Amino acid sequence: MKRKVLISLLIGLLALGCIFAGGSAETKSSSEKKVITIWYEGNDQRLPFFKAAEAEMQKDYPNYSINAITFDNATIVPKSLQAVTATGGVDLIFNEASRLMITYQQSGGGFEDLTDIVAATKNNGVITASDRSICSARDKLIVFPINRSNSGLGYKTDIIEISEDQIPNTWNKFVELGRRYKEAGVNGWTLHLGTNPEQIFNLILTAGNDIHGFWIDKTPKSNIPKYKEQMADIIELYTSKNAIWDRDAINEDFAAMYTKIQSSQAGMFRVGNWNVAGWDKENSGVGEFSVTTYPSFTDEAAGALSAGGVRGLALPKNAPEKEAAKVFLQYCLSEAAQKASFQTMGSCVDYGVVDTDKLSKNQKIFFDPNVKVVATDYYEGLFSYYPELLEAFQKSLTKAFSAKDRAEIISILDKLDIELNTIIAKNK
Amino acid sequence: MIITKLKLVRKYWLLYIFISIFAGISVVFGIYPMISSIYYSFFKGSTILTSRDFIGLSNYLSLIHDEYFWKSFRITVIFTTISVPVNIVAALLLSALLNYRGIKFGRVFFKLAIFIPYITPDVVGAVVWKQVFNTNGAMNSLLTIIRLSPINWLTSPGSAIGVLAFVELWKHVGLYTIIFLTNYQLIDKTLYEAATIDGASTFQAYRFITIPSLRPALTLNGTYAIIQFLKTFTVARIITFGGPNYSTNFLSYYAYSKYERMNFGSATAIATFLFFFILLVTFAGKSLATRRER
Numbered sequence: 001m002k003r004k005v006l007i008s009l010l011i012g013l014l015a016l017g018c019i020f021a022g023g024s025a026e027t028k029s030s031s032e033k034k035v036i037t038i039w040y041e042g043n044d045q046r047l048p049f050f051k052a053a054e055a056e057m058q059k060d061y062p063n064y065s066i067n068a069i070t071f072d073n074a075t076i077v078p079k080s081l082q083a084v085t086a087t088g089g090v091d092l093i094f095n096e097a098s099r100l101m102i103t104y105q106q107s108g109g110g111f112e113d114l115t116d117i118v119a120a121t122k123n124n125g126v127i128t129a130s131d132r133s134i135c136s137a138r139d140k141l142i143v144f145p146i147n148r149s150n151s152g153l154g155y156k157t158d159i160i161e162i163s164e165d166q167i168p169n170t171w172n173k174f175v176e177l178g179r180r181y182k183e184a185g186v187n188g189w190t191l192h193l194g195t196n197p198e199q200i201f202n203l204i205l206t207a208g209n210d211i212h213g214f215w216i217d218k219t220p221k222s223n224i225p226k227y228k229e230q231m232a233d234i235i236e237l238y239t240s241k242n243a244i245w246d247r248d249a250i251n252e253d254f255a256a257m258y259t260k261i262q263s264s265q266a267g268m269f270r271v272g273n274w275n276v277a278g279w280d281k282e283n284s285g286v287g288e289f290s291v292t293t294y295p296s297f298t299d300e301a302a303g304a305l306s307a308g309g310v311r312g313l314a315l316p317k318n319a320p321e322k323e324a325a326k327v328f329l330q331y332c333l334s335e336a337a338q339k340a341s342f343q344t345m346g347s348c349v350d351y352g353v354v355d356t357d358k359l360s361k362n363q364k365i366f367f368d369p370n371v372k373v374v375a376t377d378y379y380e381g382l383f384s385y386y387p388e389l390l391e392a393f394q395k396s397l398t399k400a401f402s403a404k405d406r407a408e409i410i411s412i413l414d415k416l417d418i419e420l421n422t423i424i425a426k427n428k
Numbered sequence: 429m430i431i432t433k434l435k436l437v438r439k440y441w442l443l444y445i446f447i448s449i450f451a452g453i454s455v456v457f458g459i460y461p462m463i464s465s466i467y468y469s470f471f472k473g474s475t476i477l478t479s480r481d482f483i484g485l486s487n488y489l490s491l492i493h494d495e496y497f498w499k500s501f502r503i504t505v506i507f508t509t510i511s512v513p514v515n516i517v518a519a520l521l522l523s524a525l526l527n528y529r530g531i532k533f534g535r536v537f538f539k540l541a542i543f544i545p546y547i548t549p550d551v552v553g554a555v556v557w558k559q560v561f562n563t564n565g566a567m568n569s570l571l572t573i574i575r576l577s578p579i580n581w582l583t584s585p586g587s588a589i590g591v592l593a594f595v596e597l598w599k600h601v602g603l604y605t606i607i608f609l610t611n612y613q614l615i616d617k618t619l620y621e622a623a624t625i626d627g628a629s630t631f632q633a634y635r636f637i638t639i640p641s642l643r644p645a646l647t648l649n650g651t652y653a654i655i656q657f658l659k660t661f662t663v664a665r666i667i668t669f670g671g672p673n674y675s676t677n678f679l680s681y682y683a684y685s686k687y688e689r690m691n692f693g694s695a696t697a698i699a700t701f702l703f704f705f706i707l708l709v710t711f712a713g714k715s716l717a718t719r720r721e722r
Contacts, residue, residue, distance in 0.1 A: 398673060401672075
């Protein structure tokens, strides 16, 4: 009897062992299947890029796949912040580097340093120093660059005759052309002022005139006194009696601005590498236009396109599939992925994949190696109190764009200088 | 008293189950976020989602020194003070017109025409009105046709707030009108007959019979209008972005702009202040109405 019990026990244990061993084998093989969750801003135009990178990844890692989910801009930033700090559930977040930087700061450093990942990625030579600067916070590469957001000055060519020497690549020509558009019955220039009123200075001061730190620098300190006269000149494009700037811009965001441009209500406007191919199409509503560099105050050869930002992927420290996400990142610079990025988002970091013969008329300037590109200054990654500085700057600019005269604009800028230095002193 | 109420709950338990679904939704999506928001307003904004640094009333104290907050508060109060009586008076007039026995033909059409703006989605209405009042919009085109100068409807601080008041009037007057109209049906007609016999004029009948009879509707509409206008948001968000120069920067929009900048501490502090201010005004109004009834 005892023997029978013992034998039965042994057989039972053996059977259990086999089950667990088999189960473990199953568990091991099923644990090799990884699903990388990616959140991305914008619309499904981005999806082909992720799918292309996934396809490349699956050549070496067939059990890895992605689950890419899109959110609108207003939702993704707070949602990302919550995921990075508390709820988790996302492996990679795709957005403008500036927004990812803010998420990084607000989460107390919730993204991984991707320096080693980029170093291990094939084709990483396409990432420029400017890309790294935009994507880094205090020497840590927080964002893996996927594509660049560059812009230039668009001007309509089907409203008035514009000769070669009237192309608005200097300040005087820009103002003069704006005045001619106004006489022809359209707004001379438009750029939304309802949100981010500081953008205009990035375009004209930084890109057009290679002026960096026009409001604060990396120290940080306020540089307003040094550049307030140029800033007042630009603000007067809107406030003066002979203003060329669309008056309604004060109540517009970028969506309303695009509606205006695509209904040919503006003579000059910002053109991005992300929308130029679409606008070059016949039925885009923009009509005939050309693109040039942002105007220089002095020399027509000195202007440049604006490297407004970089879009990329950040890896949360609490990513559930962190190792798989790191693997995926290394395929984002593959030829197929970069081609998909160019085709769907109008840009990439590897310009080698771009077939320049197939570029549309106004796309060419963005891929012309002879055209100067100047990067916008980015301080999001440097100071945790940058949002407070930016808020003060934007509030003062909103007041300045409603000023009655130049004296009032200068007075507002002088007060802004004091306020910025107060914030800096308080936080240092 | 409590036992009686409990007995009633037992008796009608099935009905309570049905309404508790909506109560549950209100708690989850209304009361809980509200309490959370008040709670978060006592923490440093940048730490709300991480280590949560308790700072007591600092967020509220910083609002006291914020000139934009006081400007927002002033604009919100002035906007409400003007909009509420304008809406109520307009609704009274429209309901009197709709109730007038002379208007027999097309009464349903006019009721619909007045009420449809209320059921039109806020954003849709705001987007359309923005196009109408833009510098090159329909309104200025009309002025040009009749040989008048165009007006900077939305780009001048004074007129921008007027446009928003108009849009809100268009949007909300329908609801108030329908509520007044419904109460018109409940007024005892024999009172008017008696008044006529006593030699009362139309205006006297309106003042001494109609208005007192509409008091419950007046209280309801007044309370609703005060709450509605104190929390005005959509028109500022869609039409003016709080401008020009913060002239339409209502408290709710200011809280939202703080939230957009991820300044959660200030955003929740402003929202909490607005909540308690609306509560105070509503209770004050209710007390006044109750005292008058007595």
